[in-house]
Amino acid sequence: MNRFTDRLRDVQKARKSFLCVGLDPDMARMPAQLLSGGIEDSLVAFCEGIIESTAPFACAYKLNFAFFERHGVEGWRALERVAAAVPPDILTIADAKRGDIGNTSRFYADSAFSLPGCDAITVSPYMGRDSVQPFLEYPGRAVFVLARTSNPGGADFQEMLVDGEPLYARVARLAVEWASGMDGEAGLVVGATDTDAARELRRLCPNTPFLVPGVGAQGGDVPAIMDAVGAAPGNALINSSRQILYASEGTDFGRAAADAAASIRDELNANAEWDLAP
Amino acid sequence: MNRFTDRLRDVQKARKSFLCVGLDPDMARMPAQLLSGGIEDSLVAFCEGIIESTAPFACAYKLNFAFFERHGVEGWRALERVAAAVPPDILTIADAKRGDIGNTSRFYADSAFSLPGCDAITVSPYMGRDSVQPFLEYPGRAVFVLARTSNPGGADFQEMLVDGEPLYARVARLAVEWASGMDGEAGLVVGATDTDAARELRRLCPNTPFLVPGVGAQGGDVPAIMDAVGAAPGNALINSSRQILYASEGTDFGRAAADAAASIRDELNANAEWDLAP
Numbered sequence: 001m002n003r004f005t006d007r008l009r010d011v012q013k014a015r016k017s018f019l020c021v022g023l024d025p026d027m028a029r030m031p032a033q034l035l036s037g038g039i040e041d042s043l044v045a046f047c048e049g050i051i052e053s054t055a056p057f058a059c060a061y062k063l064n065f066a067f068f069e070r071h072g073v074e075g076w077r078a079l080e081r082v083a084a085a086v087p088p089d090i091l092t093i094a095d096a097k098r099g100d101i102g103n104t105s106r107f108y109a110d111s112a113f114s115l116p117g118c119d120a121i122t123v124s125p126y127m128g129r130d131s132v133q134p135f136l137e138y139p140g141r142a143v144f145v146l147a148r149t150s151n152p153g154g155a156d157f158q159e160m161l162v163d164g165e166p167l168y169a170r171v172a173r174l175a176v177e178w179a180s181g182m183d184g185e186a187g188l189v190v191g192a193t194d195t196d197a198a199r200e201l202r203r204l205c206p207n208t209p210f211l212v213p214g215v216g217a218q219g220g221d222v223p224a225i226m227d228a229v230g231a232a233p234g235n236a237l238i239n240s241s242r243q244i245l246y247a248s249e250g251t252d253f254g255r256a257a258a259d260a261a262a263s264i265r266d267e268l269n270a271n272a273e274w275d276l277a278p
Numbered sequence: 279m280n281r282f283t284d285r286l287r288d289v290q291k292a293r294k295s296f297l298c299v300g301l302d303p304d305m306a307r308m309p310a311q312l313l314s315g316g317i318e319d320s321l322v323a324f325c326e327g328i329i330e331s332t333a334p335f336a337c338a339y340k341l342n343f344a345f346f347e348r349h350g351v352e353g354w355r356a357l358e359r360v361a362a363a364v365p366p367d368i369l370t371i372a373d374a375k376r377g378d379i380g381n382t383s384r385f386y387a388d389s390a391f392s393l394p395g396c397d398a399i400t401v402s403p404y405m406g407r408d409s410v411q412p413f414l415e416y417p418g419r420a421v422f423v424l425a426r427t428s429n430p431g432g433a434d435f436q437e438m439l440v441d442g443e444p445l446y447a448r449v450a451r452l453a454v455e456w457a458s459g460m461d462g463e464a465g466l467v468v469g470a471t472d473t474d475a476a477r478e479l480r481r482l483c484p485n486t487p488f489l490v491p492g493v494g495a496q497g498g499d500v501p502a503i504m505d506a507v508g509a510a511p512g513n514a515l516i517n518s519s520r521q522i523l524y525a526s527e528g529t530d531f532g533r534a535a536a537d538a539a540a541s542i543r544d545e546l547n548a549n550a551e552w553d554l555a556p
Binding site for chain 2: 016024039064066067071072073075076077080098099100101102103105107108110111114124125126127128129130131132146150151152153154155156157158160161162163167170171174180186212218
């Protein structure tokens with residue numbers, strides 16, 4: 001399998017998109033007509049509908065494990081079916097935020113990377129090197145380490161100064177160092193809500209792919225974040241979830257999601273440092 | 279439901295035990311005769327055998343989610359059955375190390391606390407307050423926040439100095455602060471492999487329950503860690519996994535696990551600051 005960043009660059013160029021669609025299926029916001037068939041089928045029907053409608057505008061899908069796991073066995077079964085529904089040339093990211101001692105992380109890695117077509121996973125860095133490294137042993141895959149997250153609490157620890165540098169910067173530098181010589185690649189989760197941090201992280205890690213949540217519902221500004229991360233094919237995935245999934249909560253959810261995805265895709269491209277021509 | 283620390287104190291006094299048995303079922307190390315019935319049944323048979331044999335010596339079981347999740351739907355189904363097999367007066371801890379932005383953590387909390395009899399969960403602090411707080415909204419439950427973990431990489435970030443104090447201490451202080459006034463309680467994960475950190479954490483958080491992994495296979499010394507955490511009923515759970523589960527990898531795994539659990543329980547009690555008399 002080719003390296004993740006090569007595949008990311010290729011799909012982004014081919015599909016002319018930086019957009020990663022986040023799949024956070026919330027039964028409370030799904031159209032009523034999808035809810036008749038039980039939990040598993042409802043989750044799958046909704047996500048398949050979203051994938052089908054938005055695939056022309058996306059380069060990746062991010063599966064938010066919590067929204068599936070909360071439904072126990074049925075949710076887990078849905079997760080596998082949804083992963084299988086992503087078109088093969090589009091990337092699939094397991095947003096699981098795992099991390100444990102070495103021999104346990106190995107099993108979390110196994111679990112995520114055995115999902116159909118799974119290309120990458122999000123990982124929490126707090127437990128250090130041996131908690132991240134097992135995820136880096138999979139050729140062609142990427143491990144997006146949480147650096148600076150988009151939520152209000154993101155600043156609580158990530159902005160703390162360690163020897164004069166913010167913790168998020170230290171995490172980023174070490175994550176890239178840990179990946180050196182490994183079969184997989186390191187990426188970073190870089191929230192759209194702190195463009196200063198994003199700019200600093202890009203300075204520190206010029207060639208690392210960034211997974212950027214927080215535009216839309218969380219308030220991140222598109223032109224500012226695209227500039228801060230120096231978005232170019234292979235180096236940045238901009239995630240949007242709620243703004244697309246729940247553009248309409250009615251029967252026309254697919255069409256509304258497509259419209260929202262197209263419009264975000266276009267806005268991202270308008271602010272990228274690359275030529276749209278194939 | 280009574281508060282977690284009250285229930286912990288009661289069960290520890292009633293059962294005269296600080297021992298938390300970690301359920302990390304690894305098919306590669308399970309006795310061959312258990313493997314005939316498929317993944318789900320094998321995991322359940324092994325864990326039920328361990329629970330039945332070790333219950334006389336344990337005050338809690340810790341379910342290591344990774345060892346179940348790696349088997350997908352079958353593992354998830356096994357997890358629910360194993361949680362249901364824990365005797366009702368013994369506590370159940372979901373070792374899931376979750377943590378995400380607020381609205382997503384809510385679903386992880388839902389997922390863990392809807393497991394049969396689940397009393398507590400382990401949570402990663404890296405994403406800050408809104409990632410931890412949703413777990414604290416469940417009356418009678420505890421949230422064990424990773425402070426100083428027992429693995430080699432634990433030192434990578436946790437020992438970094440922030441305004442003159444190690445990150446693990448800052449995490450601990452904030453976790454306790456976040457729990458103030460909430461329905462649930464904060465606990466801390468404090469590895470047995472760094473007794474200096476454990477002692478400092480006990481000084482900072484005199485009444486907080488500590489979940490202590492790392493004795494046995496990971497090398498933590500029992501007398502040293504019991505002294506460092508000032509173990510008394512309601513304030514410390516000492517976890518052992520591999521040393522008990524794989525005491526024998528043959529047909530006598532139950533008896534061997536019981537012997538190992540009894541011997542660790544006795545060693546813990548011999549080093550505790552409390553009177554064994556009921």
